[in-house]
Amino acid sequence: MQDDTLISPGHLEGTRNGRGNVYARGCSTRQLLDRIGDKWSVLILLLLGDGEMRFSELKRRIDGVSQKMLTQTLRSLERDGLVDREAVPTVPVTVTYRITPLAGELLAALRLMMEWAETRMSAVAAAQAKFDEQRAAVDQTYPIGQ
Amino acid sequence: MQDDTLISPGHLEGTRNGRGNVYARGCSTRQLLDRIGDKWSVLILLLLGDGEMRFSELKRRIDGVSQKMLTQTLRSLERDGLVDREAVPTVPVTVTYRITPLAGELLAALRLMMEWAETRMSAVAAAQAKFDEQRAAVDQTYPIGQ
């Protein structure tokens, strides 16, 4: 597995990582993606990054999550030490979630992503429209019905 | 990766931004996550971030991708203007992929995530082990066979 693609800057120590083999099944980046790379985790972390929140509020604010998936995702994040769950046996039980310091550090990266999305998604949309348009033109030139 | 163009009819947001409602269905952060929030996109962008690469090399280096998913994900990234595809009709056709400047900016955030993963995933693993251990203890105390 040689690397003819000029990796240039910094070949990191050992085989550890980055830019070297992000892809190996056991690699930390892969592990992270396996955990928070689902449909809801990032959204939850981003929301909790602004302050603790109750289960029902999370459900209300994240447009489209099902109760099942919210529970499941929160449980998974809790297991990974990224969110903290506190259940108070009040009248109807009250469960509060908040991010842990560990997740707090990750939050910086997630927010950077969010900022990119906010400033660049329009460009993505434009690229998409252009792509689809070209594909449509090709389809017209070479119709599918063989 | 669906192909609906959810640029949406403009409107409904007075919401623009972050910290406010990351959750609304049409929000840019949601759109971004819908696109690159899958199992392979981030990995591909990270790899291509180090330099252009051929299809077969990507497949070889990303441990576990199926040909179908690689093609599908690359096509989606191309559609979104994040990667550039160049097919040269050489002997056996040669297809090269590289990231676009647009994706280049996103790369900073992704690399930050990767770095977090590399330094913190061990803590996550520890948290996980602890959680599972406690759950096991509880299961022993209150066996399932009601």
Added chain:
DNA sequence: CCGCCTGGTTTCTGTTGGTGACCAAGTCAG
């Protein structure tokens, strides 16, 4: 003509996510 190379697409099947019904525990109205 056979077999092989790259880059795909198709088919089939197992896993995943979403929907909606249901549960626990407690409170309050009637």
Added chain:
DNA sequence: CTGACTTGGTCACCAACAGAAACCAGGCGG
């Protein structure tokens, strides 16, 4: 006491999707 309603969560079921493997295009070498 009964029934309705709260919050947080589980379960059964079904549709959508990812993965494995087979197949395809077409150009070449033997």
